[in-house]
Structures are given as C-alpha cells and as structure tokens.
Amino acid sequence: MSDFSKELAATRDPAKRSWLASANVPTCDFPIQNLPFGIFSEARDARPRVGVAIGDAIVDLAALRAAGHLELDGGIDADEREDVFARASLNAFITLGRDAWRGVRMQLSMLLDAANPALRDDAALRERVLVPMQSATMHLPVDIPGYTDFYSSKEHATNVGSMFRDPKNALLPNWSEMPIGYNGRASSVVVSGTSVRRPMGQLKLPDHERPIYGACRKLDIELETGFIVGRGNALGEPIACDDAQDHIFGMVLLNDWSARDIQQWEYVPLGPFNAKSFATTISPWIVTLDALEPFRVAQPEQTPEPLPYLRHAGQHAFDVALEVRLRPDGTDCATTIARTNFRHMYWTMAQQLAHHTVSGCNTRVGDLMGSGTISGPTPDSFGSLLELTWNGARPIELDSGGTRTFIVDGDELTLAGWCQGDGYRVGFGTCVGKILPARG
Template identity: 50%
Template structure:
C-alpha cells in the first residue's frame, strides 16, 4: 500500500482532486485523479469499471449525486493508503483528451475584452453592440478540432484582405492570436425543447478546464461579416488535461459585476456563479498577462441558460467556453490583439518585439483559484507551440 505524499503548497491537494484520462506503457487510457504529484487509477482503486473507459463521459452521465459520492470516496481513499499498483508518478503517464466533446460553443462574456475590440474595430462608434448587455453573445465552434495541451498548432491558411487592398489574397495567417479562456463541461444533458434554468448550472456542469480559443485575426476579420467566426477559429481549440470539478470551486464563488440593465428573468441568478480564478499567459517563458476571471460580466450559469433557452438540447461532454478573459489593465488582457492594441504597441519578449505569434513561439496558459483549505488549487496548463503552415494550393 502507498501513502500519497502531497508537497507543501501543492495546487493538487485533497481540496482539488481533478479528473483526467491517462495511460501507462502498454495499457489503455482510463480515468484517474491527480493527487499531489501522483495519478490514482480509479478503476483499480475503487473497483468500478466506469473509470476503465477512455473518457470521462460515462462517469459524468451518472449525474450530480454520483459525482458527490465519488468525490467523498476519493477524499477518504487518498487520505489513507492506496494500492501500490493504482498509484503512478504524474511525469510517467501519458495524458489524453479527458472528454469526448459533443458540441462546442464559445461566448464573448468579458465587458473589458468586448469594449477593447469595439474600440479597435469601430473607432468613433459605441464599443459595445446594442445587444451585448442583454444576452451572452456566442457562436458555435467545431468540436472535432478541440485538442489537448501539448498538441502543436500548424499556422492556418485562408483568405485575407488588408484595408488597403481591393481584393482578398490567400496565404498564411499573419495575425495568429490566442484567447485565454475557461471551458465548462456539461455532465448531464437536457432534452430537446427543454431549457436549462440558471439555478440548475451546479447540477448540470461537471467541471472546468483552461481553454485557448486560437484565432487567425486576419482570416477572421475578412470572413465574419455578415455571419460570424468560421475558418479564423475552427482550426484548433486547446484545453488542459485536468478537469477541475465544479464541486472543488465553492470557495472560488463570487458575485458577477453589477449587470445593468437587469437581465431578463431567464438570466437572473439568485446566487451568482462568478468565479475568482486567476489566469496567466506566458509567451516563450515570459509572463505577459494575468487575466482575472472574476471580472467576467456574464456567468457560466447564464451562458448555459441562454444556450438552451430556445429549446436546444445539451449533451454529456458538451463544452462551452467563456470567451477571452480580460481585466481593465493592459497586463490583464487575454489576447495579443488587445495587449498590443492591434499590433500598434508591441511587447518586448526575450529581447524581441512581438505583436502576433511567430513560428516556433510557445504559449502557456495556467490558472489557479482559492481552495477550501485556505490555499490555492490548480488547473494545470495549456502548452502549445506554433508550427509553420503546411503547403496548400494557392
């Protein structure tokens, strides 16, 4: 038997217990939980085949009461002795995409981000569109290109048209950008025609990941009128391998910023789901921004309610993202288009100027939140390197 040692100051103590999917050489992917610097094989430790699956979906579909029960069992287990064969050093396992993603929706919930982009794209006009403070604006993305941290990004190609050009050209994106976000994973879905009320968020959503919604700004700006994001977004969305349970985030709950005007009844929360989560954006080893999630105008509960209010169904494994997380200061902005003000105010990174991403650049997103024990809990990281575009017909 093994007693798992949790280092002082660990972001993965018993008040966190994030789930992931892992494998060891010669074995199939299965569900584990991270404790300190170890991964516990839950199928072996709990004797339950639902954790022998290659994704979390089967377990998540069992519902809220089951999530609570299993978390209590895991807490008791890892506080004592764990079978030796069920414990693996985290740096000796291979991590996999933790969920089979059903649908993917990305929102636009930061007032600071939306205001900054409005000023960039529509100078002289009101920065927020008339509907922005009445509903959580979003778009449907591509679930098939949600990828795991550590997967390199090939620079996308597409049509682009600069303001001084009469016609578009085709080629590599020159304005490749990140969007530092959080992703929320639906555990139990809803039937077609049945909206999800805001107060069911805590029973419907299983957990949270860090998310990077990659953006090719030059492709996006040419194609998104009159509909919305398409090829400028669909090439990749990266998520972290560890899913922090919503049950671990009770100590991180805060009010959302004051919403004025008051939202329509279906969006009103009696107990708001603002979250005090701090993110960090690192470019080539240098931290360039620390976006605060607590500044987000629309809560994830409001996002889920709005996403289903027209009767759209939700499914186990559905992923919806917050949109870029930005605060009021330059060093709190969650995208390079904001940090560098559309490329006009370059960053100094490692003695070089950066506006948008170059081939070979490595971006790392991290996040932490207050834990129940008075310390911090961690979400891990999303780490990605940019590769050159692959040759395509012009």
C-alpha cells in the same frame, strides 16, 4: 446540514492534508482539496483510462476499483458501473450523475487523507494504483459532441469594439442583454501539449482590391476557461438559470486560437468560421464545481438588469487567477504576458447555459462551453495579443529579448490558472500549445 453535506464539505477543509507529501506543497495545483478528473495512459499500460490528480501522481481509478477500494452507489445499474473507469473518456462516468461524482470524490478524499492507513501503508496497492504524473500521457478528457464559444468579458468586448468600431459605442446594443456566442468546431478541440499548425485562408490586405490566399499573419491566443456539461437537456426543454449549475460537471482552461486577419475578412455577416475552427486547446484536468465552491464570489453588477430568464440569485463567479506565458523557440525563458482573473466575467456560466438552451436547443454530456476571452480592467490583464499589443501597434518586450505583436512559428503559449486558498491552491495545471509553420 445533512451527514452527506458535512462529508462533502469536509473534502474542502483547508486544513486537510494528504499522506502524499507532494500534494501538501502550497504551490501544488493538485492538493487533496482539488481531485480533478482526467484521462491518462502510461508505458506499463497503454490503455487510456480515468484518473484523478493528487500532488505529482495520478490515482488510477480503474485499478483502485478493481482492488475493491472504490464503490459506485446511488442506485446505479451494475452494468453501467462495471467498467466506467476503464474507458478512454469521462463521458460514461459523468453520465452517472452528480451523486456518483460526489461519491467518488468523498471516497478518494478519505483514502488520500494523511490519517488513513488503507492506501498509505499498503505499498503493493500504492504501486498498482498510483502513477507518477511525469510518466503519464494525458488525453482529451471527454468526447465532445458540441462546442460553443461565448463572448462574455465586458472589458474584452469593449476593447475590440473600440479598436474596430466607434470607441464611444464599443458595445453593440445586444451585448448587455444576452450572452453572445457562436457554435464552434468540436472536432478540432485538442488536449494540452498538442502542436497547432498555423492556418491558411483568405486575407484581405488594405492595398489589395481582392483577397489573397496565404498563411495567417496575425495568429493569436484567447485566454479562456471552459465548462463541461454534466447533464444534458431534452430538445425543446430549456435549462432554467437557477438550475444551470446542476448541469455543469467542471471547468478547464481553454485557448481558442484565433487567426485575426482571416477573421476580420470573413466574420461579416455570420461570424467566425475558418479563423477559429483550426484548433482549440483545453487543459487535461477537469476541476469540479465541488472543488471550486470555496472560491465562489459575486459576479460583476449587470446593467440593465437581465430579462427574467437570465436572472439568478447568489454568487456565480469564481476567483480564478489566470496567466499567459510565451516562450520563443530555442529558449527556456518564458515571458508572462498577461495576468487576469475569471471573476471579471460579465456573463456567468449559468447564464450562458440558460441562454444557450432558451430556444429549446438540447445539450449533451461532454459538450464544451468556452467563456470567451477573459480580459481584466488593466492593460496587463488583457486576454489576447490583439488587445495586449492593440492590433500590433504596441509590441510586447520578451524577457529573452525581442518583441511580439502576434505569434510567430515555434512560439509556445501556456495558460495557467488556480484558486488561492489559505496555504493551498486548487489549480487547473496548464494548457500548452506550440505553433508549427503553415502547410501551403
């Protein structure tokens, strides 16, 4: 193992601890082994800029670099690296490449280590570069040129196919041959904490000959993750499945809000449109693949064997525990309505990216790729209300009283996710959205 590889591996050492006590709490999402990237601002400096989460604080990378404690090496042009952390998106930093991402990760891991006095014992420097998370405002972490949503959970596809088609033939013939997806709307991707307005659209009621226009009556969530493209490809130059991981910067939680009744009427023959375009919420922190590496596991067995361009050796799933919580308006009581795991996904991120580009489609830094709804094998592990209530036939009981079939105005939905290590966890934080009434 090279010295670089050893230094990178040391950033994931389960025994590693930070001098920031909050980062060492076993249930903290942001220990020193994580170090996710995001964009934040705060009252004393309203400019959005790049930060890294550690415990209950944010490391201001622009301030840290200005203080001379953060280098960007690897042959990067000086002009390119001058203000890369003082920008309102991560795109410029991501464009510098994986060596730059890893170099920053390793420097931060050393600076935040419990045994390193450089930042630990310099109160004035800590005051400049550490921002309390509770006083910060988080922003969309990347400028998103394009957004694609996949349909890669076999359990979810089987449930939906059984519900609306023949249960004996729930999966269409192409589903087991390639990652099914559609191009979504990048302009309506919002950061966690942004309220979402109930969409209007055409609804086809069973007892009406023609559709009506009105507010969505079956508003739903889709529990997903998403990955951010870290290195694009040229038009006409596909990304090989074995190389796809090198093109991924990191992962976020993703809620692809869905208007099920609008979707049911519009999706034939070309798929979702207005039913999905009104909002997609992502978590503010991007967890890098380097942080997730210890939690890599084997993906489900794929039968039939994929075509050659979709084959890859090794393990390409990740053990990420996922939850959905629903909190009605006017109460502090949230009900956990689903628990599942990313490791159930049939098609991997590498396969999704390889299939996306096999036609020659180009991708760009900051592109967002949604996993598709993540459902597990048991009824309490389904990743949508459509499945959890079986299209409204089986209402969910809430801890605060009452029931839900689909989302009502004022409901707040929270997605949470983490990888559980020995005495620590690498978490994503939360992905939160509250539903506002429709505008007629």
